[in-house]
Amino acid sequence: MNDMTPTREAREARLEGMGCKRKRVEDVRFTQGRGTYVDDIKLPAMLYGDMVRSSYAHARIRKIDTSKAEKVPGVVAVITAETLKTVNLAWMPTLAGDVQMVLADGKVLFQNQEIAFVVATSLQAAADGVELVEADYEELPVIVDPFKAMAADAPVLREDLAGKTEGAHGKRDHHNHIFKWQVGDKSLTDEAFNRAEVKIDELLSYHRTHPSPLETCQCLASFDKIKGELTLWGTFQAPHVIRTVVSLISKLPEHKIHVIAPDVGGGFGNKVGAYAGYVCAVVASIVTGRPVKWVEDRMENLSTTSFARDYHMRTEIAATRDGKVTGLRVHILADHGAFDACADPSKWPAGFSNIITGSYDFPVAHLCVDGVYTNKAPGGVAYRCSFRVTEAAYAIERGMDILAQKLGMDPAELRLKNFIRREQFPYQSALGWEYDSGDYATALNKAMAAVDYAGLRAEQKTRREAFKRGETRSIMGIGVCFFTEIVGAGPSKNCDILGLAMFDSCEIRIHPTGSAIARVGTKSTGQGHETTWAQIIASEIGIAASDIMVEEGNTDTAPYGLGTYGSRSTPVAGAAIAMAARKIRAKAQMIAAWLLEVHEDDLTFDIDRFQVKGVPERFKTMTDIAWVAYHAPPPGMEPGLEAVSYYDPPNMTYPFGAYICVMDIDVDTGVAKTRRFYALDDCGTRINPMIIEGQVHGGLTEAFAISMGQEIRYDDMGNVMGASFMDFFLPTAVETPHWETGHTVTPSPHHPIGAKGVGESPNVGGVPAFSNAVNDAFSFLGSTHIQMPHDAWRLWKAAEKLGVTG
Template identity: 60%
Template sequence: MSHLESSVQSLHPAPEGASKQMETTDQIRITTPEKVCGMGHRMKRKEDPRFIRGQGHYVDDVKLPGMLYMDIVRSPYAHAKILNIDASEALATPGVLAVITGKDLKDAGNLHWMPTLMSDTQMVLPIDKVVYFAQEVCAVVATERYIAADAIEKVNVEYEPLPAVVDPFEALKDEVIVRDDKEKKTNHVWHWEAGDKEATDKVFGEAATVVKQSMHLPRIHVASIETCGMVANYDPTMGKMQLYMTTQAPHAIRTVFALVSGLPEHKIQVISPDIGGGFGGKVPVYPGYVVCAVASLVTGKPVKWIEDRSENLQADSFARDYHITAEMAADAKGKITGLRVKTLADNGAADAAANPSKFPAGMYSICTGSYDMKAAHVEVDGVYTTKPPGGVAYRCSFRVTEAVHMVERMTDILAHELGEDPADFRVKNFIKPEQFPYKSPTGWEYDSGNYDAALAKAMDIIGYRELRKEQAEKRARGELMGIGICSFTEVVGAGPSRDFDILGIKMFDSAEIRIHPTGKAIARFGTKSQGQGHETTYAQIIAEELGIPAADVEIEEGDTDTAPYGLGTYASRSTPTAGAAGAMAARKIKAKARKIAAHLLEVGEDDLEWSVDRWQVKGSPDQHKTIQDIAFAAYTNHPQGMEAGLEATDYYDPPNLTFPFGSYIAVVDVDSGTGEVKVRRFVAVDDCGNIINPLVVEGQIHGGLTQGLAPALFEEIVYDENGQNLTGTFADYLVPTAVESPKWETAHTITPSPHHPLGAKGVGESPTVGAPPAIANAVVDALWHLGVRHVDIPITPQKIWKLLRDAGVSD
């Protein structure tokens, strides 16, 4: 049965005021003059002045009077019984005020366990055993940062090691049970399917060609340059808990804290200040946050906890770790007919994925991608191992990267197998523009798309046909050059409340706009920027709708005491949800402004028309009231019987997700001596519908491309057979520098979404999704004639050198 059930029976209604224009264009839509700076303007970011002066305000910059510091004792074993925790030496150290153990949390009201975002359970601090290396064992609270760091060395924990469960396939044998706290003594967590199994099997039975490939998308880590941390400030007098926290979802976190701790929700204030990168890693609640809050409750003082880099890489939520076996079928004409996929998801020691409740494998069933096929069936099984829990995104909408990597690799393998050019093969199999809205075999309804246009543009920019000639010449000379394509379809903007919730909270988002008497404005949103530039782009949305210059609109997010409730920023959902809410709230203000203008001009509302920043009398534009005139009147001369003021709130529940897409082409040169892969050129053509700020969109795409290059060639969280993390520093976990990162070449097509009030789609994650398969396809393309049909990422020189040696190319 489809996981979407009844949601895709018909075309979703377009939101009020949505763009009717759905044709693809290269032209960015601009409807406001530069002084207004609405959508489409390359506005310099409004938030930048503080960052370039070193005046950003991040969690570690918070300094409160009497603040204490917390540090965490972590497990040296991946799996071990805890026999004893002796904190006496630590507690005897001057400056150490408390050591908090799992037992203390249990006594404080069963706080030693917490729910994960997937309604599984996870230890805050353990009592009986640890289940991953670097797991939080207990915490030390001291008067100074250095004293706390010293004292964690003085806590003596006695362990009895248990066998580690590192390989998820071994875990399925249930010889060692990771979660023996559970009633069912098995490491198998869940099974999930999408699509039509019977129809898919039938298609495969009738296929002329079937290709099959296993692949692993390994564990990776978001590694935002700012680690995670908190300053918890409990005021015993007023009973108020203030939590400065590195979180992408402050409102949901407040509710979770209220439910878990029993503190009344109105007495909890979560403040997410400037965030030094999130990428999904700051969505979950980590044990450190909970213990830090408890430490403040216990001491009645502010307590700061900041992870160091090793703690961040070793214990925080990972991404990916999908073991995939996929089959793709084609008919005699080389038309893709079906996709059949089995996947093992290594969850680590808890299912702590940041997915919507109904989607244990996220949006993985988007895996039929940009190709029209008859049938597909996808199965995923989740399994426990003795590794840190997780399943966060690493800059992608829930599990879309895994889906796109798989389908783009399979498409390329099939094209090569059939001896067809990978570009021509894609064009032959694309969903065509006239097929939108397109219902996928796994139940999604794609809003809009023009895959041919994006690929054609990418091929044109990079000179695809000439590159193929160059490749043939080089191959004749024994040089290894490859060209790789990825034509991805993303699914972002969760999401419609009928299907999407996190712990039961529906995934709407919100905006609240207040226009001041002088026509300036403040707007607050339920999301939280971690560098995406909301202070600029949201202001441009309001400028677009109301004509108030973006420079005159202050944007605030991240303080749960002031901002409207929303689910936060991740999964490219800010523009599709909160951005839409901003437009809808502005339209409510515009409607009230019309009544005030009619009153001031002494005409009927129907006699007025909107122009950029004013209501004017039809056919007599000299008779008008600007939004600034109207704002002043809203406080000084509003019509009798009307409420004073000019403000509105909108909680926006999107009718559908948005489906950005693009075509990426990578050109790589492979050194046949060392196995090193060099990305010589990379062209990315993205289509995210209408563009709010082209400068910001370019920046998002560049950054995402480097975060796609990273797992393609460099990054992997590696464990040894004992479950020890071997990649706990930036010396081992290789984040690309400016040297490895190529000069990205970007372009766009614009195909507006009919399901968004501004015709916009999400964009921040498309490049992270699209880049890895483009690079992997390019490398395999360089080596196909040597018998290589697949290489797992990260494609390290060592892996390539081995393949070349096996092929007799290298010695």
């Protein structure tokens, strides 16, 4: 070696591989406004589509008159359910095994439901057309409250299901019932409750909200009549699934459908599903022979495409007097709106809500979920969480706090006492999951130390006494949350969407000069895959991340994948990427052995090269090997250096975290101020710490929004309240707290690189941390549970009810 030889450290640094805080490659275009989002794409002769929507939440439609709209200059066509019936598309299947109207067919079932689609030569002409479509309604009684949906005399919402006593998930008990889903041992659980020394029983509601990415849902459909091919650009988190869905419902052959998800301005679950606007744009393009663009406005986004949550969870915990949990019994009433369009894997009508035993060693548990129809928009998507995990984490984490209060125990101490211990992993939960790994006590103790938990409790004690003496009007809450997520859907044995196993995929091609392209079946909506996927490959095969281009979202070029949601990209596609890279490394090793005239086993891989064991100066870099693979491969070997991997994960991954929130609430105004928020996350192996931290900040901010004010509300008539940013709470930089982060690393034992996924953890853990802080603040005044969202008005009402307002 001489002075010109780069050190191992220099070679490693050049790769910018796993663990590196690599700056994002996406940012070069995004900071210059040079991203390409769907609405940035314009095609010659393109038309603009706009929706006519229902004013009523439940009404029969006697007549739709489109004649005036059709006369508007610039309007080219008006599509209604009658038009769609000619191509058998008035209704479409949902991901949850139900069907839903594309455009209103005879009646409407929620406010702002799609009635007609106006297509025009300009945005303005389309809007003029929308104004002139006239619908004649006959109002029907409305169901908004899910607790009234199954009353004997409740109005029939889904007349199309008349006489159907079986749904996609078994027996229906009532005309507004969708499914009953049960898991766990009921009799053993009932027995545990009969024997219990201490019990809690609380209705914990997780209100309806919305993912609300800054870019709404949109698409551009272009049907080429000559070739019989459809190109569909769209805001799709799962472009391949969209291609298959379009093929199945349109009967166009799948190879003649080109689905492209360009840059996507945030998803958070909103962009998983297939919406009426997409179907209408496709049909309109076929009918008119011109490209048709459909862009939702914000009100349409908030009120129609995919709400989240709306789970009402009666949560019971049985325990011993000294605080050992002995049983968990939960009944969930799930409000799915007018159509069951939840975006869950097919066999999971309530998602993975059976993760509800959380981080605790419950010997027995039982969960029962009833899904019902109401006159609200369909959806039920996983808003920045794995399927219904957020709801489950909320129930168990609030439940544990309520139990601690009843026992007179510190909530952190109760958690430490009941944790699944490190040596119990892999752990079989009472509700059927195999937790892969965890070290919960270490994480919680680290978080408690970081915030001086004992000091905070001492301060709280002093301040409560001062409050009682009338010396302050402020109450202090400390919210503890310890969550376990279940992400990485999922193993083909139990996870599919429309029958498609939930694998993911990667194809890597190394070019002759030693750079590479990797194509992956996922789709970044802001997570920075172009940056992080290259880091995995860099570490696996020794090509610098800056020499690897990552491409996603084009179904013609990317291998089939199930997309990005439920924190599945790193657990599933991240594994596929590592496995594809390892196939390349294996072939590269054969080439290196031939070049160095040694046996393959005599080589060792060192950062960016294969070197002869014990003789490090004899080596071949990946660049050398790439050239040989295309120039003069070893005799008998296929030329080229590329690989594809489809990864079927053997298990889910189970990220976890310990969050602590400190809050001060003014009882006279209900204004809550977050003094401190500490989030410790364990997502296994960390690919890019900078991006992880950014994801945690963002997820915590969404959790803050949801718990402290964000809500999609309806009045008794089914009018959607809060369907604009005037009313729907999105925090600004002013309200948003400062975030402190920390981590532990417990690698997943079954994942090729040990990574678990992180993007959604802060939303899952953040909401209970905030809500526990609020409830902890009020607990000494005799309050057990205050429902979310905890906006100032509701907190003031809570204080008033407790008789402590001024």
